[in-house]
Amino acid sequence: LALPVTDEALAARLRDRLVVVEEALAGHVRTGAPFVNETASHLMEAGGKRFRPLLVLLAAEAGDQPEAAEVVTAACVVELTHLASLYHDDVMDEADLRRGAVTAHSRWGNHVAILTGDFLFSKSSELTAELGPDAVRIQAQTFTRLVQGQILETVAPGPGEDPLAHYLEVVAGKTGSLIATSAQYGARFGGASREVEQALTAYGEIVGAAFQLSDDILDIASDSGESGKTPGTDLREGVPTLPVLMARASTDPADARLHELLDGDLTDDDRHAEALDLLRKHPALDEARAYVVGQAQEAKQQLAPVPAGPVRDALEAFADIVAVRSA
Numbered sequence: 001l002a003l004p005v006t007d008e009a010l011a012a013r014l015r016d017r018l019v020v021v022e023e024a025l026a027g028h029v030r031t032g033a034p035f036v037n038e039t040a041s042h043l044m045e046a047g048g049k050r051f052r053p054l055l056v057l058l059a060a061e062a063g064d065q066p067e068a069a070e071v072v073t074a075a076c077v078v079e080l081t082h083l084a085s086l087y088h089d090d091v092m093d094e095a096d097l098r099r100g101a102v103t104a105h106s107r108w109g110n111h112v113a114i115l116t117g118d119f120l121f122s123k124s125s126e127l128t129a130e131l132g133p134d135a136v137r138i139q140a141q142t143f144t145r146l147v148q149g150q151i152l153e154t155v156a157p158g159p160g161e162d163p164l165a166h167y168l169e170v171v172a173g174k175t176g177s178l179i180a181t182s183a184q185y186g187a188r189f190g191g192a193s194r195e196v197e198q199a200l201t202a203y204g205e206i207v208g209a210a211f212q213l214s215d216d217i218l219d220i221a222s223d224s225g226e227s228g229k230t231p232g233t234d235l236r237e238g239v240p241t242l243p244v245l246m247a248r249a250s251t252d253p254a255d256a257r258l259h260e261l262l263d264g265d266l267t268d269d270d271r272h273a274e275a276l277d278l279l280r281k282h283p284a285l286d287e288a289r290a291y292v293v294g295q296a297q298e299a300k301q302q303l304a305p306v307p308a309g310p311v312r313d314a315l316e317a318f319a320d321i322v323a324v325r326s327a
């Protein structure tokens, strides 16, 4: 992820801080057991955007002590939590590729992948304890929301419930929650006022949802060279995504074939390829993109309590790149 920062001094500071976070992260997955080291560092070393740590660091800049040691700890907490959730997610989604690398369960089987996720989550919990009881409470609430979002994803919308509303609830839980917490930790441990902390939490929540919706669009629109994942994975697994829900809501008779495919078995390779092809040409893709751009605007509107200057500019740019990201 390119740093969306035009102010040179701020960009240099963030780059330095990201290096510190990276070293700390590597240290947190080092144990006395070589096999655990290998499984726990697998995904971290495969790459990744460090989106959540970057947001912690950036939000900390809105306070008067962005260099506080707790900020780095918090950046590690959110990345380890995120990594943990990905080990579990790839088991559930039966994904074979992440960050351009073979997924942990494909390499070592489900047991190792799930336990490594648990291990990373435990590490993240140990670190959270260093941040004090408020952070522990925030972390526990975040975990509740992550898991609840993930559980909701496995069930259809309730009777009479709008599928899009159901889906947005899933997204808020499984992604918005941890990204909101990233912004909140940054503001809090960076020494921002309560008002700024609240504004940044609201901002993170919306940016987080937009981030997931962009991911949805990439599942359809990008190739694996770009995204490091197998395209159409959500589609194959029947995980609803924004463009698919929007295409499904269309009443255009020309969409009859697409609807038929979407309602049928998408684990069939030919049907999957045909559906992916039709979706890539479908106006729903642009409709979904426009929705995400609108969410980025909405996120930026939360930033009013952050004083104007390079940090607010960077937070605004950060929301913008989420809406147009390609990986």
Ligand code: FPP
Pocket: 081, 082, 084, 085, 086, 088, 089, 093, 095, 117, 118, 121, 143, 146, 147, 150, 174, 175, 215, 229, 234
């Ligand atoms: C990726 O979504 C998954 C998440 C953002 C959250 C997953 C949450 C859990 C598994 C529960 C929490 C578990 C722990 C241990 C913290 P996706 O499958 O839509 O995205 P992808 O394309 O990146 O796979």
Ligand code: MG
Pocket: 089, 090, 093, 095
């Ligand atoms: Mg997945």
Ligand code: MG
Pocket: 089, 092, 093, 239
């Ligand atoms: Mg998933």
